[in-house]
Amino acid sequence: MKIVLKLTVLIVLLFTSCNNTKNQVSYATANNNIENDTIHQGKILMETYCYTCHDATTVEDKRVAPPMIAIKKHYMFKDTSKEEFITSIQNWIKNPNEKDSKMYGAVRRFGIMQKMPYSKENIQKIADYIYDNEIEEPEWFDDHFRQRAMNKETN
Numbered sequence: 194m195k196i197v198l199k200l201t202v203l204i205v206l207l208f209t210s211c212n213n214t215k216n217q218v219s220y221a222t223a224n225n226n227i228e229n230d231t232i233h234q235g236k237i238l239m240e241t242y243c244y245t246c247h248d249a250t251t252v253e254d255k256r257v258a259p260p261m262i263a264i265k266k267h268y269m270f271k272d273t274s275k276e277e278f279i280t281s282i283q284n285w286i287k288n289p290n291e292k293d294s295k296m297y298g299a300v301r302r303f304g305i306m307q308k309m310p311y312s313k314e315n316i317q318k319i320a321d322y323i324y325d326n327e328i329e330e331p332e333w334f335d336d337h338f339r340q341r342a343m344n345k346e347t348n
């Protein structure tokens with residue numbers, strides 16, 4: 194029974210992730226779309242640039258990087274200001290390296306994130322979105338992670 198349920202969830206996830214990819218492309222290319230008035234630009238940018246690797250739907254054994262919720266949990270605590278959060282993400286993107294990493298397990302498992310030429314402004318928008326909003330969680334994400342990561346910081 195449990196296995197059937199898991200399989201169903203997996204199939205649903207596979208289909209929704211295909212749909213997401215299509216949506217992201219149309220959001221990203223249609224700059225003047227009405228969607229942009231209601232959807233935070235950082236969300237669109239995050240889904241376009243970061244979700245290739247940091248999405249929430251890829252199953253655990255197929256992942257190439259941790260989901261964004263895990264990154265939020267390592268970079269944002271109760272007393273982290275939005276400015277501090279944005280700066281720390283910008284610093285990482287500018288120079289991903291082992292010494293500055295806060296996610297040793299992820300580095301061990303996936304290797305250091307490659308350096309990519311994202312603009313500071315786009316990272317500002319992405320981090321602003323992550324700071325203010327609940328980030329999608331994978332089905333397999335541990336319950337205690339979920340509580341610790343999401344409790345206080347989102348409001």
Ligand code: HEC
Pocket residue numbers: 239242243244245246247257258259264282285286289293294295296297299300303304305306307311319
């Ligand atoms: C090509 C795959 C890939 C893409 C695209 C990608 N990342 Fe990563 N990222 C990784 C991997 C792998 C890790 C885990 C290893 C590490 O921490 O370096 C990681 C880790 C991170 C970390 C945690 C670093 C640490 O170790 O403390 C942050 C922050 C991060 N990514 C932000 C982003 C943001 C923001 C974007 C989009 C603008 C993004 N990444 C796009 C692969 C990617």
